[in-house]
Amino acid sequence: MKNFILPFLTFIISIALHAQNVVISRPADAEYGTLSIQSSEENSGIFSADNFELTEETALGELDVYGYVEDGIDYSSLLVGINVYIYEDNSGVPAGNPSQSGTGVLELHNIDPSLFTLEANNDGEVNFKSIKIKEANGGSAVILPAGSYWLSVSAYATGSFSEQEYIKPWSWMGSTTENSAAQVQIIDPEDILEFGVTSWIPYSSTLGESFPTCAWELRDEAMSSIEDNIIEGFKMYPSLVDDILNLKATNDIINVSIYNLLGQKVLNTPETTINMSGLPSGTYIVKVNTTREEGSYKVIKK
Known part of the structure; x- marks a missing residue:
């Protein structure tokens, strides 16, 4: 019995040390979302960002992001990768944007599909599950101090924003479960849609109605595993x-x-x-x- 108990306890302790805790959880329960897409051919894009707070120093583990595309599109054949950016807060808006390299505290451009799971169905749901932040950052742990931040996630897909080869846009689903300190923001740095949204503005102002937070879940990396x-x-x-x-x-x-x-x-x-x-x-x-x-x-x- 002793020979069995010791390895078993070692196994349980190992799991406990490397377990991931949910830091942010915003389920996909809204009826619509916000555009967040970048062309792999032109590198231009339209980006959305969601505000979140960390109450203590946190090592980022895995990230789930929920979204959708037009029904009937096989997005696995169009998706090249995904982008994950984190920005500090600057008076209620992100302190940078994906078109300005070096402005984020974390900038993971074109994360390879081997580092996340693409979950899609015939109803148009396209989710990015278990995005491995540490591995996408070259194996280096990402540890953020307590504070206010903005998460921007976008699909990096084939196609362009021209009429001839129009890109199939991915939208980040909304969540009504939790209210963040600031409204979801959207930016179109190159004015692709010709709405003049070349700086961050609340997405609700483009809709004319309130927009919830975005749908995603962040799990931490146990500090003991670092x-x-x-x-x-x-x-x-x-x-x-x-x-x-x-x-x-x-x-x-x-x-x-x-x-x-x-x-x-x-x-x-x-x-x-x-x-x-x-x-x-x-x-x-x-x-x-x-x-x-x-x-x-x-x-x-x-």
């Missing part, structure tokens, strides 16, 4: 760094990469005595490679 201590004899000190971070391991350390909470690499070195004085205060992920192993660890810079 810190993966598998390197033999590894030591890292101090845990609260003023200037110098020291690393030791049984096998030779050949490379160290340090990432900020947005998954951006801020330092790369083969050294085991690392000067972090030039980095802002905050939490960082330290990825360590030895001649035989690899591990990731959290450190706080004072």
Whole structure:
């Protein structure tokens, strides 16, 4: 019995450590949605964004997004990938947009279909399920501090906005379950629809009636799964760094990469005595490679 119980408990603990918690849940229960589509041929598009709040530091795990297209369209043959952008809040609107590279805290353009599940049916539903944020970000964890943000998701599909090869638009379904702090926004940076919506405006103002939030669900990545201590004899000190971070391991350390909470690499070195004085205060992920192993660890810079 003992031989059975120990592996079983280890299995249960492993599941608990890597379980994902639902952070945001907005079910698809509205009768209509808002356009959010980009042409893979022209790179022009019409984008929508939904506001959300994080009450604590959160590592982004997987994302489900619910939408629809015109009935009878096989969207699997048209979809190239999807775009996921996250922006900070700027007085009730996103502090950037998908046509302006570098304005988002997270910009995942043309996520490969292998990193999400396309769920479609004959009624026109086209959902993007289990979008793997970390993998789409090149394997780097994405950790956002508490605050107000905007999520913009769009289909990246074949076709153009010309009359000859008109793109088949995807719409992000609405949700009536939860009220966000700000209204859903829409932008048409190149004025494709000729409505003059070249800056973010509330989608409700184009409809003439109230529009709910958008339908999506965000699950977190357990913080314990980010810190993966598998390197033999590894030591890292101090845990609260003023200037110098020291690393030791049984096998030779050949490379160290340090990432900020947005998954951006801020330092790369083969050294085991690392000067972090030039980095802002905050939490960082330290990825360590030895001649035989690899591990990731959290450190706080004072």
